[in-house]
Amino acid sequence: MKDIQLENRAVTDEKTKIAANNVNVYYGDTRAIKDVNIDIKSRTVTAFIGPSGCGKSTFLRCLNRMNDTIDSCRVEGRILLDNEDIYDTKVDPVQLRAKVGMVFQKPNPFPKSIYDNVAYGPRIHGLASKKADLDGIVEDSLRKAALWDEVKDRLQAPGTGLSGGQQQRLCIARAIATSPEVLLMDEPCSALDPIATAQVEELIDGLRTNFSVVIVTHSMQQAARVSQQTAFFHLGNLVELGDTDHVFTNPTDPRTESYITGRIG
Amino acid sequence: MTAPSTAASTSIMVADARTLKRNAAEKRFRAYGLAAIFAGLLALVLLVGSILNNGASAFKQTFIQIDVTLPESKLDKSGVRDPEVMKKATTVTYAPLLRDGLMAKLDELGVTDIEKKEVGNMISKEAAAQLRNHVLANPNLIGQTIPFEVLANGRIDGFFKGRVDFASAELDKNVSPAQLNAALALEDAGSLETRFNLGFLTAPDASDQRPEAAGLGVAILGSLYMMGVVLLLALPIGVTASIYLEEFAPTNRWTDLIEVNISNLAAVPSIVFGILGLAIFINFAGLPQSAPIVGGLVLTLMTLPTIIIATRASLKSVPPSIRDAALGVGASKMQAVFHHVLPLAAPGILTGTIIGLAQALGETAPLLLIGMVAFVREYPAGPPEGLFDPATALPVQIYNWTQRADPAFVERASGAIIILLLFLIVMNAIAVMLRRRFERRW
Amino acid sequence: MSVLWIFIAVLGLSLVGFFAGRTRAIASGGGDIRVLHSLPKHYGAFVSTAALLPAVIVLALWSVLSPAMINSSVASLLPTSETSADLALNDVKRIANGLDQAVAQGRISKDASYNFEGTPEEIAKQLGAVGIALGSAPDTATMDAAESYRAKAEKSRFWRGVAVLAASVFALLLALRVTDKEFRARNTVERVVKGLLILSASIAVFTTIGIVASMLFESRNFFAQYPALQFFFGTNWAPNFRGGSDLGILPLLWGTLYISFIALIFAVPIGLFAAIYMSEYAGPKLRAVAKPMIEVLAGIPTIVYGLFALVTVGPLLRDYFAQPLGFGESASSVMTAGIVMGIMLIPFVSSLSDDILNAVPQTMRDASLGLGATQSETIKQVVLPAALPGIVGAVLLAASRAIGETMIVVMGAGAAAKLSLNPFEAMTTVTVKIVSQLTGDTDFASPETLVAFALGLTLFAFTLCLNVLALYIVRKYREQYE
Incomplete structure (x- = not known):
């Protein structure tokens, strides 16, 4: 994998987009997330890292209530989006x-x-009143996802016919x-080959200008490459949260250090 | 939360008009789903309710106690009490005796405004034959007055079950209000009662005019015979066929052909199997009509796909490691399958077989074509010869009764369905129990 | 020698063979079973199979071939008249059978039965006494044929016993000869067992061949007497056992399709929505109760649905819909049969659809929900389109069920063949007519009976196409998500 160093990795906007206070998540009787407090800033890429089963994906899914679809899952605590409890x-x-x-x-x-595929969201949310508007949204989104040039001639072809990397960019x-x-991105590159991964990573960094991005990743290199903030989860606890550079070069918690140096994981 | 008005449109706390509309659509959609489930359940309740409602009374029957005088002058003029000689007195001789006995009883009770013929018709036409058999079995009863219990006529029985009332009796040439009054008087006097009737389960079928005497004996026996044939043929054939397909079959055209045939046979209309049975087993092979053996063969062919599919599924669920273990200690493939895989798959195979049998038990259409719809009053002999005797089967008997004119047969058909459903419930319960008990997760 | 006794004798030989084979094998190893190639019981099984298998094959061949040969030789004794050859032969067999029974009951002696003196009337009377009723007193030719038939049959039975036992003994001895410690008894027995397994598996194919052959054969007889064009395109169904029938299939097909259509109109939405609710919305508790309850409907025999149509739904529809609205007076109607059949198909559609909806990957639902779609939007716009091929397959299978269903239409639809649009009118179907033409007194020479085979063939072809298509679609669908 190319060890690219993306530019401009300072946090540009300090405004808090999502604030989680004392969040606990239970699956039945099992406590999967323990008292997590975290602020996610807008126009920032925040990476959640940690060993498998540490709860990072579970926590991510809490942020847009995707856990509602799991019957046994229960969330306690407050998660605020722009100061509103979701x-x-x-x-x-x-x-x-x-x-x-x-x-x-x-x-x-x-x-x-x-x-x-791209028009699905705008259609259900009624974002476009005219066909032309919808065409505009689709083109714009595909351009932002760096896919437009590859698919502009075959927009009516099935989305399932694209390659893995293209499919993931289509989903973005x-x-x-x-x-x-x-x-929210849940290990978006884990099913992709290195070239497709590089494309998607580049894309994620570009998205930061418009969105606040939270990415769960297995790969520390990826977290280092794309994120400005990094949160390290271990056994359901949020162990460390800070600027990516700081977390990777000078972790405060010994567990973080062990993970980064490859002793747990 | 007091959000500024500009933020209202983007606040997740306040649903916008479009969201409200979408949520309403969501609720409607959910309601359709729930309504569909309730429609299904309602259909089940209606179906079972209607059968129970119509059929529960079939298990009860109205009986009349009569004191019958058995005069020697009419029944055995010779006086030697030889049953061979006494057989000359037919039911025509016995019927008036019953009628006279009932007349006497009614006179006692003060019921007089009823004609002699009407009194005779209150008694089932079957009663005279029963009395005759009773007397032939006990010739020394002649000359005495014996208490004898007879079936009441179907209409009188219907009166006590609510199918007949005074208004309908006025219009019905088979029953008169006078008879109903007489029946009420008999009931008050304790000579008439409606109670559980074992004959419904054991007696053979009866002709159109005597629904009160019709029973399921021959049908149940016929069904049992057929199930025996199906079990004896379909289980071994189904299991061996599945073993071959699952464990030995190479991928070639013949195997493909067998696979395609099995999945298609599972979906072939059952009546087509009836045509097959008629053409091959009866017309070509010359087996007798209405015989349980033919029914059993036809149902075997119908049940095979079910058993094969179930058996293959349970063979498939035995993990390959078991086979490898057996082969690893030097067993042949055949030994591995018969010693290790088959016993482990047995509960699944049994469950599938029972479900297949239950399916076969309720099957009607093919049996109609091989002549099982005939009117059979004789019990078939014991197996194996009995397999070639004419018999009928539970579902066919039900169909047969629905085609009769007298509405009392509808009650009996519904009652027979209750029996059929009971059999099916028991079989399925056994299948479920087997599955619960022996199911193994690998 | 009766088949039963032959069978017992062969089984006895086979049992003897088992022990003889075992003993011989052990002896050839000098009493040490470790030097044998296979276990002693394999040698036993080998010899035992050898005694059994050829004998059974000879018995089966004899039983198939000998009657055919006797028939043809006896038929040559009869005066030849093309049309009634079969009937005359039947008479011969009945007389022969009657004489056999008379002998068995001791009414006439065995010798007398072969040289039956007396007038035809006496013979008829004798036979009547054993329960064989003849249409008319038999003529001399028939009597002679019957005697020859009985003689040949008896001879055949005798030689059958000899041949079968000879085959058994011969094979047994041969098997014993090759039995020694080097012989691979297990492999041989396993080859035989494998052959039997293949035979079992092939029964499915033989059944299909039997179905197709029997219907094709009789249908050919039918089309020899009734023009195929008139059958397939005739719009009038009026069988008449005195001849001159109109046997057009179109009114029957119309009734079949109309009733199936109404059944599907009821079953598909209810079954599909029930499946959707069950797989997408219902909590585990509701699912645990409702799913088996609805599936109970699938386990109920069709005769029960038939009775439900006859005594409950039919009168209900007539009294509350058809009569007040002036649509008709009949309790049996397309609507009655259609609704009841629809109920029968609900569990069929719902459990198939349930499986199919569950095969749609959860990630699809997540993707849609993650975009902010409601659950119903997800179902309607993502899950259902993805599941569509599978659901189409399920509906086709349900349609094939509906077309082939018999008891519900026999008891709920009526018997009048009509080309009408009024769903409250009694109409009839292909299956009803198969039943009515083949039950009761049937004459397998008349087109009125034979037409049932042509109807059956049409029905079989129709449902087979639907099934093959549906199974193909469902399989393709499953492969897509595997």
Whole structure:
């Protein structure tokens, strides 16, 4: 893998987008997340790292209430999006998810055309009144996802026919087509080859200008490359949170150091 | 939360108009789903309810106690009490005796406004034959007055089960209000009662005019015979076929052909199997019509795909490590399969077989074509000869009864369905129990 | 010698063979079973199989070939008239059978039975006494043929016993000869067992061949007497056992398709929505109760649905819909049969659809929900389109079920063949007519009976196409997500 060093890795915006206070997540009787407090800043890429089963994906899914679809899952504590509690009974998860989009581990395009995949979100949220508007959104999203040049001639071809890397970029385009404010990415590169990974990483860094991005990753190199903030999870605890440079070069917690140096994981 | 008005449109606390609309659509969609489930459950309740409602009364029957005088002058003029000689007195001789006995009882009770013929018709036409058999078995009863219990006519029985009332009796040429009054008087006097009737389960079928005497004896026996044939043929054939397909079959055209055939046979309409049975087993092979052996053969062919599919699934669920272990100690492939895989798959195979049998037990259409719809009053002999005797089967008997004119047969058909469903429930319960008990997760 | 006794004798030989083979094998190893190639029981099984298998094959061949040969030789004794050859032969067999029974009951002596003197009327009376009713008193030719038939049959039975036992003994001795410690008894026995396994598995193919052959054969007889064009394109169904019938299949097909259509209109939405609710919304508790309850509907025999149509749904529809609205007076109707069949198909559609919906990967749902779609939007726009091929397959299978269903239509649809649009009118179907033409008194020479085979063939071809198509679609669908 190219060990590229992305430029401009200073945090540009200090405004807090999502604030989690004392969050606990239970699966049945098992406590999967323990008292997590974290602030996620806007226009920043925040990476969640940690060994398998540490709860980083679970916590990510709490941020747009995707855990609601799991019957046995229960969330305690407060998660605020722009100072509004997303677990408040008045909140409609549908509206929340329109603001907090998600990209999944495995590329999961719908068995529809490329165009319909990207247009799906805008259509259900009613973001475009005219065909031309929708065309604009689709083109714009595909451009942002760096996919436009590759697919502009075959927008009606099925999305499932693309290569793995293209599929994942299509899924990113689909997620950003609804203009979310936060984009959650759950190990978006784990199913991709190195070249596709590099493309997606480049894309993630570009997305920072518009969105606040939270990315779960297995790869410390990836976290180092794309993120400005890094959170290290271990056994359901948030062990360390800080500027990526700081966490990787000078971790405060011994567990973080062990993980980074490869002793746990 | 007091959000500024500009932020209202983007606040996740306040649902916008579009979201409200979408949520309403969501609720409607959910309601459709729930309604569909309830429609299914309602259909089940209606179906079972209607059968129970119509059929529960079939297990009860109205009986009349009559004191019958058995005069020697009519029944055995010779006086030697030889049953061979006494057989000359037919039911025509016995029927008036019953009628006279009932007349006497009614006179006692003060019921007089009823004609002699009407009194006779209150008694089942089957009763005279029963009395005759009773007397032939005990010739020394002649000359005495014996208490004898007879079946009441189907209409009288219907009156006590609510199918007949005074208004309908006015219009019905088979029953009169006078008879109903007489029946009520008999009931008050304790000579008439409606109670559980074992004959419904054991007696053979009866003709159109005597629904009260019709029973399921021959049908149950016929069904049992057929199930025996199916079990004896379908289980070994199904298991060996599955073993071959699952464990030995090479991938070639013949195997493909067998696979395609099995999956298609599972979906072939059952009546087509009836045509097969008629053409091959009866017309070509010359087996007798209405015989359980033919029914059993047809049902075997129908059940095979079910058993094969279930058996293959349970063979497949035995992990390959078991086979490898056996082969590893030098067993042949055949020994590995028969000594190790097959016993482990046995509970699954049994479950599949029972479910296949249950399916076969309820099957009607193919049996109609091989002549099992015939009117059979004789019990078939014991197996194996009995397999070639004419018999009928539970579902066919039900169909047969629904085609009769007298509405009392509908009650009996529904009652027979209750029996059929009971059999099926028991079989399925055994299958579920086997599965629970022996199911193994690898 | 009756088949039963032959069988017992062969089984006895086979048992003897088992022990003889075992003993011989052990002896050839000098009493040490470790030097044998196979276990002693394998040698036993080998000899035992040798005694059994050839004998059974000879018995089966004899039983198939000998009646055919006797028939043809006896038929040559009868005066030849093309049309009634079969009937005459039947008479011969019945007389022969009657004489056999009379002998068995001791009414006539065995010798007398072969030289039956007396007038035809006396013979008819004798036979009547044993329960064989003849249409008319038999003529001399028939009587002679019957005697010859009985003689030949008896001879055949005798030689059958000899041949089968000879085969058994010969094979047994041969097997014993090759039995020694080097002989690979296990491999040989296993080859035989494998052959039996293949035979079992092939029964499915033989059944299909039997179905197709029997229906093709009789259908050919039918089309020899009734023009195929009139059958397939005739719009009138009016069988008449005195001849001159109209046997057009179109009214029957119309009734079949109309009823199936109504059944699907009921079953598909209810079954599909129930499956959707069950797989996408229902909590584990509701699922645990509702799913088996609905599947109970699938385990109920069709005769029960038939009775439900006959005594409950039919009168209900007539009294509350058809009569008040002036649509008709009949309790049996397309609607009655259609609704009840629809109920029967609900569990079929719902459990197939349930499987198919569950095969749609969860990641698809996540993707849609993650974009802020509601659950119903996800189902309608992502899950259902993805599952569509599978669901189409399920509906086709349900349609094939509906077309082939018999008892519900026999009891709920009526018997009148009609080309009408009114769903409250009684109509009839292909399956109903198969039942009505093949039950009761049937004459397998008349087109009115034979038409049932042509109907059956049409039905078989129809459902087979639907099944093959549906199974193909469902399999393709499953492969896509595996």
